[in-house]
Amino acid sequence: MNSAAIFPARSGLxxxxxDWMIRHPAMFTFLMVLPISLWLxxxxxxxxxxxxxxxxxxxxxxxGVIVKEFTLGTYAELLRPANFDIILRTILMAALVTLASAVxxxxxxxxxxRYAKGKWKxxxxxxxxxxxxxxYLVKVYAWKLVLAKEGILTWIFEKLHLSWLLDGILSLxxxxxxxxxxxxxxxxxxxxxxxxxxxxIPVQAALERVPGAMLEAASDLGATPRQSFRMVxxxxxxxxxxxxxxxxxxxxxxxxxxxxIIGSGRLFIGQAVYVQQGTAGNIPLAAAFTxxxxxxxxxxxxxxxxxxAFDAL
Amino acid sequence: xxxxxSFRGVSRYFGHVRAVDGVDLDICDGExxxxxxxxxxxxxxxxxxxxxxxxxxxxxxxIYGEEASGVPPYRRNVNTVFQSYALFPHMNVRDNVAFGLRxxxxxxxxxxxxxxxxxxxxxxAGFGDRRAGELSGGQRQRVALARALVNRPRVLLLDEPLGxxxxxxxxxMQHELRQxxxxxxxxxxxxxxxxxxxxxxxxxxAVFADGRMQQVGTPxxxxxxxxxxxxxxxxxxxxxxxxxxxxxGPAGRWAxxxxxxxxxxxxxxxxxxxxxxYHGRVIKLGLSLGCHKLTALLPATASVPETGETIRVSWDxxxxxxxxxxx
Amino acid sequence: xxSEKRAPLALKLAAAGGLVFLLAxxxxxxxxxxxxxxxSFRWPPPGLTTKWLGVTLGRADVWxxxxxxxxxxxxxxxxxxxxxxxxxxxxxxxxxxxxxxISLLVxxxxxxxxxxxxxxxxSAFSLLEIPFSTxxxxxxxxxxxxxxxxxxxxxxxxxxxGALIDAxxxxxxxxxxxxxxxxxxxxxxxxxxxxxxxxxxxxxxxxVTTFTAGNQSTLPIWMLEELIRxxxxxxxxxxxxxxxxxxxxxxLAAYWLTKEGEHTDGAEx
Numbered sequence: 001m002n003s004a005a006i007f008p009a010r011s012g013l014x015x016x017x018x019d020w021m022i023r024h025p026a027m028f029t030f031l032m033v034l035p036i037s038l039w040l041x042x043x044x045x046x047x048x049x050x051x052x053x054x055x056x057x058x059x060x061x062x063x064g065v066i067v068k069e070f071t072l073g074t075y076a077e078l079l080r081p082a083n084f085d086i087i088l089r090t091i092l093m094a095a096l097v098t099l100a101s102a103v104x105x106x107x108x109x110x111x112x113x114r115y116a117k118g119k120w121k122x123x124x125x126x127x128x129x130x131x132x133x134x135x136y137l138v139k140v141y142a143w144k145l146v147l148a149k150e151g152i153l154t155w156i157f158e159k160l161h162l163s164w165l166l167d168g169i170l171s172l173x174x175x176x177x178x179x180x181x182x183x184x185x186x187x188x189x190x191x192x193x194x195x196x197x198x199x200x201i202p203v204q205a206a207l208e209r210v211p212g213a214m215l216e217a218a219s220d221l222g223a224t225p226r227q228s229f230r231m232v233x234x235x236x237x238x239x240x241x242x243x244x245x246x247x248x249x250x251x252x253x254x255x256x257x258x259x260x261i262i263g264s265g266r267l268f269i270g271q272a273v274y275v276q277q278g279t280a281g282n283i284p285l286a287a288a289f290t291x292x293x294x295x296x297x298x299x300x301x302x303x304x305x306x307x308x309a310f311d312a313l
Numbered sequence: 314x315x316x317x318x319s320f321r322g323v324s325r326y327f328g329h330v331r332a333v334d335g336v337d338l339d340i341c342d343g344e345x346x347x348x349x350x351x352x353x354x355x356x357x358x359x360x361x362x363x364x365x366x367x368x369x370x371x372x373x374x375x376i377y378g379e380e381a382s383g384v385p386p387y388r389r390n391v392n393t394v395f396q397s398y399a400l401f402p403h404m405n406v407r408d409n410v411a412f413g414l415r416x417x418x419x420x421x422x423x424x425x426x427x428x429x430x431x432x433x434x435x436x437x438a439g440f441g442d443r444r445a446g447e448l449s450g451g452q453r454q455r456v457a458l459a460r461a462l463v464n465r466p467r468v469l470l471l472d473e474p475l476g477x478x479x480x481x482x483x484x485x486m487q488h489e490l491r492q493x494x495x496x497x498x499x500x501x502x503x504x505x506x507x508x509x510x511x512x513x514x515x516x517x518x519a520v521f522a523d524g525r526m527q528q529v530g531t532p533x534x535x536x537x538x539x540x541x542x543x544x545x546x547x548x549x550x551x552x553x554x555x556x557x558x559x560x561x562g563p564a565g566r567w568a569x570x571x572x573x574x575x576x577x578x579x580x581x582x583x584x585x586x587x588x589x590x591y592h593g594r595v596i597k598l599g600l601s602l603g604c605h606k607l608t609a610l611l612p613a614t615a616s617v618p619e620t621g622e623t624i625r626v627s628w629d630x631x632x633x634x635x636x637x638x639x640x
Numbered sequence: 641x642x643s644e645k646r647a648p649l650a651l652k653l654a655a656a657g658g659l660v661f662l663l664a665x666x667x668x669x670x671x672x673x674x675x676x677x678x679x680s681f682r683w684p685p686p687g688l689t690t691k692w693l694g695v696t697l698g699r700a701d702v703w704x705x706x707x708x709x710x711x712x713x714x715x716x717x718x719x720x721x722x723x724x725x726x727x728x729x730x731x732x733x734x735x736x737x738x739x740x741x742i743s744l745l746v747x748x749x750x751x752x753x754x755x756x757x758x759x760x761x762x763s764a765f766s767l768l769e770i771p772f773s774t775x776x777x778x779x780x781x782x783x784x785x786x787x788x789x790x791x792x793x794x795x796x797x798x799x800x801x802g803a804l805i806d807a808x809x810x811x812x813x814x815x816x817x818x819x820x821x822x823x824x825x826x827x828x829x830x831x832x833x834x835x836x837x838x839x840x841x842x843x844x845x846x847x848v849t850t851f852t853a854g855n856q857s858t859l860p861i862w863m864l865e866e867l868i869r870x871x872x873x874x875x876x877x878x879x880x881x882x883x884x885x886x887x888x889x890x891x892l893a894a895y896w897l898t899k900e901g902e903h904t905d906g907a908e909x
Contacts, residue, residue, distance in 0.1 A: 005377035005467045007388045010814065018815035022385045023368060025734065032730035033742055036723050036786070040745045044783055047764035048756070054763065104658055111655035115647040122895065127659045129891050134666060135844045135883045137863040141876070142665035144867065145672055148681035152668065155683045196662065225648075254753020257846065261867050270755050274850075277759055287763075290756045297752075366806050386809040387817075393810045399803035403825040413811035416821070464811065 055287035064281055074284045078292070083272070083285075087292055090269040093184075094252035097191040098245045101199040104192065105244065106237070109204035114212075128204075132197035140261055143190045147262060149179035177264055187263040194258065195251050199244035206240025207233075242304050249300060253293040269293060315377060317342045317468055317500040318363055323372035325358050332358040334524035335372070340468075340502060342377075345494050347503045347511035350521030351547065356504050359521070360470050363502060365389045377467055387416075392461035393470040396477070398453045400445035406432070406456050407441030413464040431463035432456075434493075451482045458490075462497070471503045475510065487514055508548050512536060520544050537571070538634050545569040545636065552607045559628075562635035572597070574632040575609035581627030586618050600626065666884060673881035678874055692874040702879060705862040712774065712858060713842040716781035717789075720838045721831060723782075724789030732797035743794075749784040757783065758851030765852070772854025780852040781845055785838035792834030796827045836890070859883070 009019060021028040058071045077083060112124040131139065146153055157166040170176040170183065177183030210233065218228035256270025267275065269289055276286035320338040324331065333355045340346045348356040361367040362374060365386035374381045381389060392413070400409050407428050408415075414424035425441075432438055435455035445453060454474060461469055471490075475483045491514055494501045505511050511518045512532040519529040520543075528540040539545035545553045551569040556562030559570055573595075584607070588599035596613045599606065609626065611617075618624045647655075673692065675685035696702060724746075730736070731743055749757050761780050770776065804826065808818040846860035853861055859879070866876040 003390060003465065003467070004379070005390050006379045006381060006384055007390060007812075009388060014816065015814060019385055019388075022809075022815055023383055026736070029730045029734045029736050032726045033736075033738075036727045036742065036746070039723065040748070040783070040786070043764070043779075044749065044757075044761075045745070047760040050767060051756075051760035051763050104661070107651055107654035108658035108662075111647060111651055115651075123659065124655075125895055126891065127662045129895075130666060130888060131662045133840065133887050133891055135860070135863075135880075135887065137844075137846055137860050137867065138669065138880045138883050139665065141863065141867060141880050142669050145668055145681050145683075146665055148683075150680050150682045152683040193661070193665065250751075250753060254755050255847075256755055257864065270753070273755055273759060277762070283763060286759060290759060293753055294756065364806075364810055366809075385814070386806070387812045387814050391810075393807070395803050395807060397801060397803050399801060399807035401804060401807070401822060401826075412808070412813070412821070416808075416811065416813040416817045460811065 051287050052291065054283050055291055057284045059282050059284055066283060074288045075291075077285060078288055083289075086267050086269060086272050086289075089266065090253060091296070093188065093191065093268065094249045097188060097195065097252045098248045100188070100192050101196050101248045102203075102241050102245065105196055105199040105203050106241075109200045109207055109237075109240075112200075113204045113207035128197050128200050131193070132201075136194065137257075139194055140190060140258055143186075143193060143262060144181055147179065147181040147186050147189070149181070151181075153180065181262050182264060184264055187259050190258050190262050191252050191255070195248040198247035198251070199241070202243040203237055203240040206237045206243075210236045239307065242307055246301065246304055250293070250297050253296060315342050316340065316375070317344070317377060318502065319375045320359070320362075321373050321375075323359075323362065323369045323374055325355075325362060325367055326370045331524045333362065333369075336524075336526050338519060338526060338529065340500060341517075343498050343500055345491065345501045345503065345514060345516045347505060347515035347518045348521060349505055349508055349511040349518050349548070351506055354521040355524035356506075356519075356521045357472060358524075360393075360472055360502065360504050363468065364391055364393050364470055390464075390466050391468045391470060392464050392466040393472060394454075394457045394461050394474045396473045398445075398457040400453055400456055400460070402445055404445075405441065406437070406443050406445065406448070409445065409456060410441075410460045410463055412460065427463050428459070431459040434462065435459045450477055451486070454478065454486065458493075462499075466499070468500045468502060471501060473504055473506070475505075475507075490514065512548070520548065522547070539569050539636060541636055542567050554605055554607065554633075556633070556635045558605060559633040559635075560630035561633035566635055566638060568633040568635045570607070570628060570633045572608045572610040575600075575607065575611075575626050575628050577611065577624060578627035579625055581625040583623055584626045586620050586622050586624060589617070589620055600624075602626075669877070669880050669884055672877040675874070675877070681873075692878050696875050696878040696882075699875060701857070701862065702859075702875070705857045705859045708774065708777075708856055709843055709859040712777050712781055713839045715778045716785045716842045717835050717838045719778070719782040720785035720789045721835055724786045724834065725793050725827070725831065727786070728790050728793035728797050732794050733802065746787050746790050750787050754784075754845075754847035755851075758848040761848070762851040772852065772856075774856065776852045776854070777849055777856070777858065780848040781842040784845075784848070785842055788838045788841060789831065789834035792830040792837070793827055796830035800826045840887070840890075 009016070021031070054066070055074055056070050056072070058067050058069070058073045059065070060067055078087065108124070108128075112121070112128070116124045145151055148154075154163075154166065157163050169185065170179065175184045175188075177186075180186040180189070214232060214236075215228055218232045219225070223231065254270055256268065256274050259268045260271055269292060273286045273289045276282045276289060316339045318338070318340040320336045323333060323336045323338075325333040336355070336359065338359075348359055350356045358367060362369055363376070363381075365381070365384055365388075369382055372382075376389065376391065400406075401412065404412070407425060410428035410431050411419075411424040414427055419427070429438065429441060432440060435458050437452060437455050437459065440448070440452070440456075445456065448456065454477075457474070474490075475486055478486060487510060490501070490503075503511070503515065512535065515532060517529060518532055518535050520527045520535060522543050528535060528544050530538075535544065536549050536551075539548060539551065542553050545551045545567075549569075549571070551571055552575075553567055553569055555564065556566040556568040557564040559568040561568045582602055584600040584602045586598055587601050587606075590597045591613060592610075594613055595610045596617055598609045598611060598618070600609055601607075671685060672681070674688045674690060675682075676687035676689045676691075677685055727742065727746060731739055758780065761776075761783075764770075765772070765776060800823075804822055805818055808822040809815075813821060844860060845858075846864055849858055849861055850864070857865070863876065863879065863883075866872075870876065
């Protein structure tokens with residue numbers, strides 16, 4: 001009982017440094033966030049700002065040299081029909097992909113959340129997780145196999161004696177093409193496939209939170225199944241759908257690999273950025289193009305937040 | 314006697330909030346000392362200052378005469394029983410109890426032996442292999458106590474250790490803690506917001522409000538001679554009335570008058586009975602004397618006045634305790 | 641709770657169709673890895689062979705790309721573990737000026753499309769005249785790996801009571817002992833999960849990498865080149881199958897691990 005009330009300080013540089021930090025918690029916090037602040041705050045944000053600044057420069061059309069003077073001319077170039085088409089095409093694609101993903105995801109999420117049990121539950125888990133975690137490029141590659149002119153889809157249509165239907169679809173203007181792998185329709189299908197798990201997971205999570213008693217209450221109060229879906233289930237799943245749409249919309253806006261491998265050859269925003277900064281060497285225009293998805297997603301996130309989608313993430 | 318803990322002008326500010334404001338305090342060796350106050354009164358911050366989790370903004374703290382300001386918690390021979398118990402979830406009970414010896418480099422067989430002894434002391438012998446999650450609230454509390462005591466600290470700090478227990482267990486633990494403190498002869502510093510607990514267990518009590526120490530003294534002193542209106546209100550069911558109304562002092566000062574000192578008196582003042590409740594052999598009456606509200610405890614005799622009835626009461630002015638001028 | 645209820649037929653068909661849509665393309669990869677067809681994606685395969693497995697094993701460029709991918713993923717994950725944990729500790733444990741800004745900063749690299757991260761890093765490298773190397777790839781990958789570790793660690797830190805750290809120090813553990821004996825065991829599984837996610841993310845990353853890689857090829861870059869300009873389709877098929885296998889095994893493992901937990905709960909969910 002006669003031991004000291006205060007133990008002597010431990011020797012050694014590290015022990016003394018730790019002692020000192022514990023006495024100065026603010027300094028400790030500062031040292032903990034210093035590396036990340038330097039990395040993300042200076043290197044990353046610095047790069048982003050440098051890029052955005054370049055969107056206010058322009059390129060000399062004859063020499064290809066970047067003119068470092070403030071101009072809005074590069075943004076004006078975005079409004080040229082050739083460039084503006086790219087923007088519209090990308091937004092339209094992102095919107096359609098989002099809509100279709102929601103429609104396809106809902107029954108899967110609904111079944112997985114409310115009916116699947118035991119083995120089926122396992123199958124649904126793997127069915128959602130496997131495509132989510134598989135390599136992005138492998139998935140794109142798999143679809144190249146599926147959609148190829150000599151591939152399995154053509155074969156299936158042939159065996160079902162529905163080749164006329166496939167040919168009919170492919171001969172449609174705009175969305176059709178020589179084969180599905182070189183058409184907008186192909187791009188659309190692959191986009192849906194790749195981003196579908198990002199829609200299923202939040203919708204399933206939202207549906208799992210709906211108590212079963214609530215649907216029983218609805219039917220008890222005289223709602224037909226259709227009415228209880230429309231008036232109870234759908235509104236409760238909506239935040240999940242909006243949360244999922246953030247992913248499908250944003251990921252489609254920024255992607256440049258899928259339309260490059262499976263598509264008609266007409267550019268999307270991501271490809272335009274890639275081409276402008278690479279082969280064309282027009283960094284200012286590439287930078288201006290990147291501002292478009294940033295602005296669109298900013299507005300989208302602001303709207304989604306208002307609808308309570310962040311609670312469903 | 315040496316002071317186990319002494320505070321001299323100790324303040325701890327969090328930004329503009331004065332959690333502890335100019336406290337002078339001496340805790341004696343071997344004493345069971347309670348810090349009593351409502352939440353946010355600064356009592357827990359005082360405890361954390363002794364443990365070393367907080368450092369004073371100004372003033373000095375000594376533990377057994379040694380300067381403690383700036384010394385981190387792990388260099389203080391002081392241990393804490395936390396309100397949430399804070400048992401390590403990834404260790405079993407034995408490793409929890411032996412933790413303090415482990416970090417001091419005590420060998421495994423030795424620290425396991427000490428842990429078993431400490432567990433026996435809190436009547437949990439044989440519980441060493443259990444996980445903290447498998448224990449009841451009362452058992453966790455005992456483990457937390459054993460984990461602190463095994464280090465043989467000079468001062469043991471207890472942060473509302475009984476708050477999470479149900480009433481029956483709580484009374485039992487109050488008794489056991491008191492026994493343990495006596496038999497070990499350790500200095501216990503106990504933080505609570507429950508005035509009954511503080512008054513019944515402690516040798517001395519310090520009452521806190523708004524970061525200041527309002528009064529320190531034996532439970533008897535605190536109860537019968539509260540130093541301020543706040544202490545009288547918080548500690549007891551004393552009536553706090555103007556000193557001149559009590560007939561005990563000058564206008565502008567306050568006096569406390571214990572409910573049992575008010576009695577029926579046909580020559581006394583008119584009082585309207587506003588409420589009444591039986592408490593065994595006594596009856597508790599709410600009285601209204603003009604604009605003053607008082608509580609009186611009367612023997613539950615046959616003639617108990619009804620609510621709404623006017624009765625006559627009086628008290629001995631000498632029984633009223635006049636408090637110091639308001640700070 | 642809804643065990644007696646039967647799903648409507650239309651819902652069943654839609655859900656089953658969805659599962660086929662999700663899984664069939666991946667299954668197809670396994671068939672193509674064994675096809676004898678070399679020049680096209682012909683279905684059904686004219687014949688089956690295991691010849692291409694051996695050919696792929698002997699390809700130096702595949703091994704080199706795999707090696708670089710593993711190296712980049714390992715370094716990026718290590719950096720992410722250190723920085724992510726430090727940041728999570730500060731954000732979860734204390735309130736300080738700029739705390740909100742830091743938590744926003746950390747998610748920015750995955751909230752913004754990868755192409756923006758890629759192009760801005762590339763233009764920063766060229767502005768600062770930094771030559772492309774393994775380290776420029778690592779810089780890009782670690783930037784978006786940090787958030788994965790951070791998210792896992794911050795959630796665990798929030799659930800771990802601050803009183804545990806106080807308790808450890810109170811019992812005599814100095815800062816390093818507290819970290820080793822109390823903090824690390826409590827956040828260990830969260831770091832493991834975050835580290836695995838970060839590794840997988842880095843191993844599969846292609847969009848940022850195309851901007852920061854220069855002449856080196858990670859495995860995804862190798863795949864991408866094969867997709868744009870196919871040189872040897874059968875080898876690509878085998879590599880694709882190998883990559884799927886590598887991702888399937890941890891998913892199945894994770895499923896069986898979590899399933900055990902469900903059984904002990906005994907809850908009928």
